[in-house]
Amino acid sequence: MNGSGRAIMLVDDHAVVRAGYRSVLQKQPGLRVVAEASDGAEAYRLFKATEPDLVIMDLSMPGIGGIEAIRRIRQWDKRARILVFTMHQNAAFAVQAIRAGARGYVTKTSPPETLVHAVMDVLAGKIAISPDIDHELALSRLAGEAAVADVLSAREFEVLRMLLAERTTEEIAEALHISPKTVANLHSLIKDKLGVGSDIELVRLALRQGILTQIDLGEA
Numbered sequence: 001m002n003g004s005g006r007a008i009m010l011v012d013d014h015a016v017v018r019a020g021y022r023s024v025l026q027k028q029p030g031l032r033v034v035a036e037a038s039d040g041a042e043a044y045r046l047f048k049a050t051e052p053d054l055v056i057m058d059l060s061m062p063g064i065g066g067i068e069a070i071r072r073i074r075q076w077d078k079r080a081r082i083l084v085f086t087m088h089q090n091a092a093f094a095v096q097a098i099r100a101g102a103r104g105y106v107t108k109t110s111p112p113e114t115l116v117h118a119v120m121d122v123l124a125g126k127i128a129i130s131p132d133i134d135h136e137l138a139l140s141r142l143a144g145e146a147a148v149a150d151v152l153s154a155r156e157f158e159v160l161r162m163l164l165a166e167r168t169t170e171e172i173a174e175a176l177h178i179s180p181k182t183v184a185n186l187h188s189l190i191k192d193k194l195g196v197g198s199d200i201e202l203v204r205l206a207l208r209q210g211i212l213t214q215i216d217l218g219e220a
Contacts (some may be wrong), residue, residue: 001057001209005029005030005031005032005036006030006031006032006054006057007032007050007051007052007053007054007148008025008031008032008033008034008035008053008054008056009031009034009035009036009037009046009047009050009054009056010022010033010035010036010037010039010045010055010056010118011036011037011038011039011042011043011055011056011057011058011066011069012038012058012061012085012170013038013039013058013060013061013062017058017108018036018066018212021056021085021112021115022036022066024112024115024116025116025119027114027115028119029041029117034050035047035049035050035051035052036115038062039059039061039062039063039064039212040061040063040064040065040066040069040072041063041064041069041199042067043055043057043069043073044069044072044073044076044169045145047073047076047080048076051077053081053123054081054082054083054119054122055073055080055081055082055083056082056083056084056085056115056119057069057070057082057083057084057086058084058085058086059084059086059088059093059097059144060086060087060088063175064158064175064176065158065161065162066084066086066097067093067097067100067154067157067158068100068154068155068158068176070082070084070097070100070101071100071101071153071154071158073101073202074100074101080101080123081083081122081123082101082103082104082122083102083104083105083106083119083122083128084097084102084106084120085106085107085108085115085197086105086106086107086108086119087107087108087109088107088211089107089132089133089208090211091133091147091149092147092148092149092157092209092210092211093105093149093211094129094133094149095147095149095150096149096154096157098127099149099153099154100154103122103127104118104121104122104127104128104129105128105130105133106118106128106129106130106133107130107132107133108133109132110126110130110132114130115208116143118130118173124183129143138174147209148151148160148194148205148206148209148211151193151194152190152193152194155176155186156186156189156190156193158176159172159176159183159186159187159190160190160206162175162201162213163187163190163199163202164211164212165207166215168186169183169184194200
């Protein structure tokens, strides 16, 4: 990139949130925000156009989510450095984000300095995980039930997320640029891998593992 400082792209569907952490980051010497995106598809386009040194990525957004956006960006540029900044305090989301290619995972409940330190670590080539997620990852390994993060691929996890958000087969197919038949096949495969026989059981499993909350169900 031309210009001074490390170039950062912000990806979050809430403009107020982007403004908040843009303010925090631009107070740091050597950091500058060069692009902002409000969804995963826009993030992919802008990444190719601006080639930032670091992407700070939310996970829950309209259209394709952050995990799918991470996967696409990393397919296009294996060297891309992506830090997840999200409300999801759940080990499954962290595992899937890292598996998709993220180099860090920080929750939005973390203090601003945690985000700044994570930015610096990822830019330095390190992995950065906020302390609360470190704790969740440790706890998840103690559970007896097969963890969603352990058995699903990043693409399957993204389809599961969209199914739980009550997106139709056609909507998922359009967002992911795959056929409705492929979505249906993935839907069946997800249930097989997780050992559930119905969508109701799938929702119950997602609730047990904290991937879906009662708040999500209330907002659906």
